[in-house]
Structure formats: structure tokens, C-alpha cells
Amino acid sequence: MSAPSRPLQDRRAPYIMLAPFALIFLVFVAWPLFQSITLSTQRTFGPGTTKFVGLENFIDLAGDPMFWIALKNTVIFTLGSVLIQLPLSLLLAMALNRPNLKGRALFRLIFFCPVLVGMVFVAMMFSLLLQRGSGGVLNRMADQVLESLFLYDLAGAIFKDPWLTSANIINFPWLEKYAMWALIVAALWMFVGYNMVYFLAALQNVRKDLLEAATVDGANAFHRFRHVTLPAIRPVASFVVLLSIIGSFQLFELPFFMFGGPGYENRGLTVVMYLYQSGFETGDLGYASAIGWILALILMAFALLQFILARRDEGTLE
Amino acid sequence: MKHRHAIMMTCIYVTLGVGAVITFLPFLWMFTSSFRTNAGFFDTYFLPVDADENIAWSQLTFTHYHKLLFELGFGRAILNSIFLSSVTSVIATLFAAMAGYALARFQFRGRGFALFVVLAMLIVPAPLLLAPTYQLMYDLGLIDTYHALILPAAAPAFGVFLFRQATLSSVPSQLLEAARIDGCGEFRIFFTMALPLLRPMIGAFLLITFLWSWNNFIGPQVMLQDVDRFPLAVAVGNLKGLYYQDYGLQMAGTLISILPVMLLFLMLQRDFISGLTAGAVKG
Numbered sequence: 001m002s003a004p005s006r007p008l009q010d011r012r013a014p015y016i017m018l019a020p021f022a023l024i025f026l027v028f029v030a031w032p033l034f035q036s037i038t039l040s041t042q043r044t045f046g047p048g049t050t051k052f053v054g055l056e057n058f059i060d061l062a063g064d065p066m067f068w069i070a071l072k073n074t075v076i077f078t079l080g081s082v083l084i085q086l087p088l089s090l091l092l093a094m095a096l097n098r099p100n101l102k103g104r105a106l107f108r109l110i111f112f113c114p115v116l117v118g119m120v121f122v123a124m125m126f127s128l129l130l131q132r133g134s135g136g137v138l139n140r141m142a143d144q145v146l147e148s149l150f151l152y153d154l155a156g157a158i159f160k161d162p163w164l165t166s167a168n169i170i171n172f173p174w175l176e177k178y179a180m181w182a183l184i185v186a187a188l189w190m191f192v193g194y195n196m197v198y199f200l201a202a203l204q205n206v207r208k209d210l211l212e213a214a215t216v217d218g219a220n221a222f223h224r225f226r227h228v229t230l231p232a233i234r235p236v237a238s239f240v241v242l243l244s245i246i247g248s249f250q251l252f253e254l255p256f257f258m259f260g261g262p263g264y265e266n267r268g269l270t271v272v273m274y275l276y277q278s279g280f281e282t283g284d285l286g287y288a289s290a291i292g293w294i295l296a297l298i299l300m301a302f303a304l305l306q307f308i309l310a311r312r313d314e315g316t317l318e
Numbered sequence: 319m320k321h322r323h324a325i326m327m328t329c330i331y332v333t334l335g336v337g338a339v340i341t342f343l344p345f346l347w348m349f350t351s352s353f354r355t356n357a358g359f360f361d362t363y364f365l366p367v368d369a370d371e372n373i374a375w376s377q378l379t380f381t382h383y384h385k386l387l388f389e390l391g392f393g394r395a396i397l398n399s400i401f402l403s404s405v406t407s408v409i410a411t412l413f414a415a416m417a418g419y420a421l422a423r424f425q426f427r428g429r430g431f432a433l434f435v436v437l438a439m440l441i442v443p444a445p446l447l448l449a450p451t452y453q454l455m456y457d458l459g460l461i462d463t464y465h466a467l468i469l470p471a472a473a474p475a476f477g478v479f480l481f482r483q484a485t486l487s488s489v490p491s492q493l494l495e496a497a498r499i500d501g502c503g504e505f506r507i508f509f510t511m512a513l514p515l516l517r518p519m520i521g522a523f524l525l526i527t528f529l530w531s532w533n534n535f536i537g538p539q540v541m542l543q544d545v546d547r548f549p550l551a552v553a554v555g556n557l558k559g560l561y562y563q564d565y566g567l568q569m570a571g572t573l574i575s576i577l578p579v580m581l582l583f584l585m586l587q588r589d590f591i592s593g594l595t596a597g598a599v600k601g
Binding site (some may be wrong): 295 | 327330333334337338340341342344345347348351359360363412413414416417419420421424426429432435439441442443444445446447448449450451452453454456457469470472473475478503504505508529532533534535536539540551554555557558559565568569571572575576579580583587591
């Protein structure tokens, strides 16, 4: 047994090692977390003056149209991120995972780079790239591509009054009307390589012998993916989906700088932007905390769901 | 069969190539834009051309960089960012490494509870803590100081989790036992034996926290008031409001801001990507 070695271990050592983290955590993380509960039952005018209002903040939130707009926008962005970004990430990872692929490290490096750029800086770039009219780089490039593929001519030949025209593409109002799509595009550029790295690591768990056996048995590419690859990467995939949902729900800097605030008709308003506005522009830290708690509860529900699904998966594997 | 394989590989290279070009173009565009004046900024994508359709090198300018550094105080903002991110990342990594190691390799009372707290913190969204942290810093008189930013970041639950995983997988218990039998003190064991073995995770987590701190906008925006204390994320954000039409200037500011972290990443990238996925794949 390890009995003789135990006394050698200094009993105080683990506490001393844990102490710096634990002390700072208690004062600057746990205490604010606890305080956020109290704050959410208060109406505040800056940090100085507070008034107890009970659950009024939450009741007000339920009837606050701005909050619902923010929540709707955030859900749209999250769906866009998960449904568009993650399949693309997986596709890139599978392409990079081909044996004998040359330049794998370089491709991985290039795809990963955008995530190093902070949200603020990505917003600075994309607010220029996605402008409408002659200033919009993306629109002008799209226009040239569509023109060279004769798609305008095709649309003109099929429809009497085609929407797909050069003028419409050049003036496509990303930052005005299609705010959430603009964000999805910017986030796609930023995060596709980041998620790819997770999938690439997960693909190392796929057993090559099973894939080969399936090929010998005549399974096509889709069946091999569905029955061999997918089950093997599933734990990581569900983790990546969860991370993606958590990150998407906390979207703030990207719209804040791309639209300079909530944008045209509040189409760029997100939950955390509304939290920021309530707490630090209006000065109601209590209302901001209430919004924070709604956000936290939504994300906890997703985490719980992922946990339950992961448990169930483990059960079916036995 | 061989023919089909070749077609498949060609498709893959084309897809990856197109993806890489799309990923790279915004960087190139930002780089060239930062040397362009507003005159004819949008006439061509990357470089200005003269009447003969030749590249007009003479129209490129360093004025944006000059203005940022010598008129708009960006030199100060760069130093602020470097200071804030370095201090934050070193403290956070040291504390997380010690706590993670303790949770992985010691049996002690309260260990289960500490572990539970660390795991539970992983799902608390940061914006929830924004208002109460502001309130706390106000009460402590720390508004408009770097303490308000560094202290909350010095206790990263996520980091403790990562270092616990790393310790479990790469610091063998037998090694520690042997060192104890040789009469080595616990802290000497940690600093001279465990830390070197945890080096990949240290590199990864230093970079994660450095990046997080460097790119953090909402924290400094809320906690700081004095312009002289603003880090790059806030300084660049302000360009958007103050120099709305000055595109070249905005891109120069953005480039200055992302260049240092890009260089840091290129130095540490091997550790970084493996450390990033370690929690997910082994966890």
C-alpha cells in the first residue's frame, strides 16, 4: 500500500497551492456572482443608489419588447453559427485529415489565424468590407463573380423582373437590413478554423481499420461517415456545439462596432448588448444583472441538455 | 480507382486552397488599406493604380501610422495592452497551474468541493459578472485602475480545469512519490519537476489568457475612464466613432493591434493548438 509514502506528503502543501487562486476567486468571482442575485432584485441608478424591487426586474424583462428583440436576434445568430459554421468546420477538418495531404500544417495555421484577431478588430474590418455601394468590397467582388458566371444574364432570361441584378448586389444592405447575416458572415470567417481544430483532434479517434472494413464491405462515403466517423467524433462534436452556443449567446463587440450600437431598427441588438446598455449607458446595474441571470439560465439549460445527451450516449455504447 | 482518387485529391486541394485564400484576403486587404489615403480608397481592392493602370506606389503613405503613434497616443495604448496582458496572463497561469496541480495530485479535505466549484464556474457566462464586478470595484475604490481588470482575471476556473487535466495525463504520481522519498519539499517538487512537465499547457494557457486580455473590450470599457489607461481594443474602438470616414487610419490601428498577438502565436503555436484541444479530447 501507499501507507509509508503518505506521511511524506506535506498536509499543508495543497492548501497553500490552492490559496492564491481560492482567495482571489472568492473575493472577485464568487462574491460578485452572489451579489448578482441581490443586484437583480434592485433598481439602481449607478453603483451608488439602490432600491429593492423584488422580482420586478424579471417581470419587466418579460414585457420588455427590446429584450425580446435582443433575444430573437441572438437566437438567429446562434442558429446561423451552429448550422452553417460547424458543418463547414467539420468538412474542412475531414479534408485536412486525408492521409498524404501536403501542406497540412500550413493550411491549419492559415485557417486558425482569424480567431486570434479580437472581436473589436474583426468588427473594424468587416464594417468596411460589408458596406453597401461602391465602398463595399464583398459586394463588389460578389458582383464580379456573378457577372463572370453569367448569372445575371441567366436570371434576366428566366424571370421577367429579376431580383438578381448588378445594382441589387452592389447595394446589398448587409449592415442595415441583414444585420444578423452580416454577423454570421464575420463570425464564420473568424471561427471556422477554430472549430476545425477541435474536429481535427476528434477525427484522430476514428479507427482506420473500421473505415477500411466498411469500404471492403461496400459502404459508400456517406454510410462510412454516418456509421463510423460520426459515432467516433460525437463526444467532441457535442462539446463543440455547446461551446459554440455559449459563445454565440454572448455576442457583443461584433455588432457593437459593426453597427455602432443596436443598428437600424435594432436589428443588431443582442442580449449582452442590451445588458451593457442597461447597466452602463442607462446605469441600472440591477436590470443588467437580471438580464445576466436570464442569459445564465438559458446557457445552463443547454449545458444540462448536453450533459444528459452525453450520458445517454454512453449508455447506448455499453 | 486510382483515377478517382486523383480527382478526389484535386477537389480537396481546390477546396482548401479557396478556403485559405478567402481566409487570407481580409488580412491582405487590411494591410494594403492601412497605407492608403481616402482619395480613391475604394476604386481598387488592394493597391491604388494610376491613369495607365499601373500600381501607383507613390500614392501609398505612412501618415496613418505616424498619426496614430504621434498624435493619437497609440504608443501608450500599445504599452498599456502589453502590460495588462502580460501581467494578467502570467498571474493567471501561475495560480491556475498551482491550483490545478493541487487538485490533481493531492488528497485533502475539501478537494471534492473545490473541484465541484471549478467545474460549476465553467458554465457561468462572463457577462453575468459584469454589473456586480463593477459594483464591487466601485465599493473598493478600484474603478479606473488596472486592479479592476487584473484581479478578476487572476482566478480562471477554466485554467484550473485545464491544468488538472494536464497534470493527470503528464505528471506521473510515481515520480512525485520518488521525489518525496528522496526528501524533496512539495514546492520544490512542483517548481522543478511538475512545471517542466506541464510546459506545453503553460505555453497554451499563457497564450489563451494573453489573447483574451488583449482582445477584451467590454472589461476595460466598463472599468477604465482615463484615456491614458485605455488598451488597444478600446483605443481602436474609439477610432470608429471619432474618425468614422478615415478608413485607412482605422485599418492601420487594427493592424497595429493584431500584429503583436500574431507574432506571439507564431512562436507558441504548437503548444497552443494541442493545449486548446486537450481539455475537449481527453476530458
